[in-house]
Amino acid sequence: MNYFDYGPQNSRGFRALKVWLALRQVGRAGSLKMIGDDMLLARHLHELLAQHPEFEPMSQSITTFRYVPRELRPQLGSEKVESYLDELNQRLLTALEKSGEAFLSNAIVNGRFALRACIVNFHTALEDIEALPPLLSRLGKAADAALRQTRSSPSSTSASGASS
Numbered sequence: 001m002n003y004f005d006y007g008p009q010n011s012r013g014f015r016a017l018k019v020w021l022a023l024r025q026v027g028r029a030g031s032l033k034m035i036g037d038d039m040l041l042a043r044h045l046h047e048l049l050a051q052h053p054e055f056e057p058m059s060q061s062i063t064t065f066r067y068v069p070r071e072l073r074p075q076l077g078s079e080k081v082e083s084y085l086d087e088l089n090q091r092l093l094t095a096l097e098k099s100g101e102a103f104l105s106n107a108i109v110n111g112r113f114a115l116r117a118c119i120v121n122f123h124t125a126l127e128d129i130e131a132l133p134p135l136l137s138r139l140g141k142a143a144d145a146a147l148r149q150t151r152s153s154p155s156s157t158s159a160s161g162a163s164s
Contacts, residue, residue: 067140086113
């Protein structure tokens with residue numbers, strides 16, 4: 001018997017069930033606390049990235065940022081460097097996903113590819129947030145070295161071409 005044949009209420013999934021169950025479990029105050037905790041973690045991540053020489057924070061409520069090798073900072077705004085950074089951050093995101101150590105998504109901010117940390121899991125802890133910059137720095141350096149190697153032709157951005 002297919003119950004969806006007998007009425008409109010059975011023709012679609014109960015998408016609100018997860019929200020309803022969470023509210024029944026922790027209540028309004030618990031939900032507000034979890035959301036507030038996530039917002040504090042997002043602000044903390046933004047501050048960590050702002051203090052790190054290899055990251056450029058772009059927005060704060062949902063933390064967006066990109067990895068920028070130190071030697072490329074003076075050329076930010078150059079179309080060649082901006083294009084390189086878009087590709088580099090796409091590769092960094094792929095490397096992060098393959099590592100399985102953390103999960104970020106992406107966003108386009110002011111026409112540029114950015115990494116996006118949307119903290120919504122109540123299991124996310126301060127230790128998780130503080131582990132992100134060193135992890136991303138390590139993976140970013142590796143992605144930068146690999147990308148510069150593949151761009152070794154004269155018309156490509158190389159280690160010297162990207163920073164000149």
